[in-house]
Amino acid sequence: xxxxxxGLLVVISGPSGVGKGTVRKALFDMxxxxxxxxxxxxTRPKRPGEIDGVDYYFVSEAEFLKRxxxxxxxxxxxxxxxxxxxxxxxxxxxxxxxxxxxxxxxVDGAQQVKKKMPDCVMIFIVPPGKNALYERLRRRGTESExxxxxxxEKANREFKLAHRYDYIVVNDEVHNAADRIMAIIRAEHAKxxxxxxxxxxxxxxx
Amino acid sequence: xxxxxxGLLVVISGPSGVGKGTVRKALFDMxxxxxxxxxxxxTRPKRPGEIDGVDYYFVSEAEFLKRxxxxxxxxxxxxxxxxxxxxxxxxxxxxxxxxxxxxxxxVDGAQQVKKKMPDCVMIFIVPPGKNALYERLRRRGTESExxxxxxxEKANREFKLAHRYDYIVVNDEVHNAADRIMAIIRAEHAKxxxxxxxxxxxxxxx
Numbered sequence: 001x002x003x004x005x006x007g008l009l010v011v012i013s014g015p016s017g018v019g020k021g022t023v024r025k026a027l028f029d030m031x032x033x034x035x036x037x038x039x040x041x042x043t044r045p046k047r048p049g050e051i052d053g054v055d056y057y058f059v060s061e062a063e064f065l066k067r068x069x070x071x072x073x074x075x076x077x078x079x080x081x082x083x084x085x086x087x088x089x090x091x092x093x094x095x096x097x098x099x100x101x102x103x104x105x106x107v108d109g110a111q112q113v114k115k116k117m118p119d120c121v122m123i124f125i126v127p128p129g130k131n132a133l134y135e136r137l138r139r140r141g142t143e144s145e146x147x148x149x150x151x152x153e154k155a156n157r158e159f160k161l162a163h164r165y166d167y168i169v170v171n172d173e174v175h176n177a178a179d180r181i182m183a184i185i186r187a188e189h190a191k192x193x194x195x196x197x198x199x200x201x202x203x204x205x206x
Numbered sequence: 207x208x209x210x211x212x213g214l215l216v217v218i219s220g221p222s223g224v225g226k227g228t229v230r231k232a233l234f235d236m237x238x239x240x241x242x243x244x245x246x247x248x249t250r251p252k253r254p255g256e257i258d259g260v261d262y263y264f265v266s267e268a269e270f271l272k273r274x275x276x277x278x279x280x281x282x283x284x285x286x287x288x289x290x291x292x293x294x295x296x297x298x299x300x301x302x303x304x305x306x307x308x309x310x311x312x313v314d315g316a317q318q319v320k321k322k323m324p325d326c327v328m329i330f331i332v333p334p335g336k337n338a339l340y341e342r343l344r345r346r347g348t349e350s351e352x353x354x355x356x357x358x359e360k361a362n363r364e365f366k367l368a369h370r371y372d373y374i375v376v377n378d379e380v381h382n383a384a385d386r387i388m389a390i391i392r393a394e395h396a397k398x399x400x401x402x403x404x405x406x407x408x409x410x411x412x
Contacts, residue, residue: 187393
């Protein structure tokens with residue numbers, strides 16, 4: 001019996017190149033989960049095969065900026081001239097249904113989410129060591145040394161943001177990391193601040 | 207990889223009759239755990255077959271009171287003329303070894319532990335409803351109605367102490383409850399306040 005029926009907003013972030021996406025995929029592959037993705041809204045043109053409301057919500061720039069101004073996003077970002085954002089109302093709908101909404105985002109976006117929804121669960125994914133991450137960043141593509149150095153410097157800045165998160169999870173082995181995140185979700189539901197309301201009702205009723 | 211090597215002090219408490227002991231036993235039966243009991247110290251005479259240091263540490267009343275005065279207990283209680291206490295140094299020894307020390311105690315003792323070791327994990331076990339607990343208290347023995355009423359009144363007072371705990375776990379099914387406590391232990395190790403120190407070392411080193 002769960003004393004907190006509302007879903008949790010779970011923010012998965014961490015330094016660039018740490019493998020956030022792989023951990024998130026492993027998490028969604030776990031049995032009996034009630035995790036859902038949040039579909040982002042974007043001003044980027046729809047590509048062939050993409051479905052509105054499934055891949056993204058596609059909107060015009062004017063529409064996006066109007067929504068942004070009226071506080072309708074959990075977080076927004078700009079990337080090569082297009083806007084991306086997480087619609088607040090869609091997230092709340094899922095949370096009300098009792099689903100855990102998982103956001104896998106960059107550190108800047110994570111901070112925006114924390115401000116907008118302070119009771120979210122902030123998880124920082126880290127590599128088992130700096131060198132492990134440097135190697136990943138090097139292996140990633142065929143980019144010039146300059147770009148690689150830039151990425152490493154960015155990761156070095158991001159490493160220091162761990163204190164802004166509720167939990168630190170090492171991505172030494174992706175299934176360990178996913179397992180630990182599942183444990184965090186179960187534990188968070190049992191936290192007194194989230195469960196005492198329904199507990200008091202239970203005790204008063206019968 | 208665990209970023210917090212020190213064990214956790216896990217306090218399991220709850221209203222009288224909720225089944226704390228059963229939950230604790232189910233917890234210790236779980237595979238791959240590193241849970242340990244804390245052996246209490248007592249002034250009660252040793253019974254045949256009991257082993258000093260295994261069942262209890264048996265000491266004289268003078269010795270017990272001396273230790274109590276110098277703050278060497280996590281918590282103490284008096285029961286039918288005998289003293290019982292949890293020795294602080296033994297608990298710290300186990301925590302340093304990386305074992306999780308589980309204390310299953312009454313609500314008064316739990317509050318003493320919280321004061322003495324604020325970073326312990328406080329778990330409040332609750333019944334799925336008031337009536338479930340009343341029935342348990344009635345079924346327990348052949349006591350008079352007066353004693354049963356007294357117990358129910360005690361449980362009613364204890365119900366209201368949930369807000370003093372970090373987590374509320376419903377004992378609807380004992381294995382669910384034990385599972386949830388294991389998730390809490392895993393999550394607590396990943397908490398930023400417990401893991402950031404080793405993480406910073408990891409990042410500085412390599």
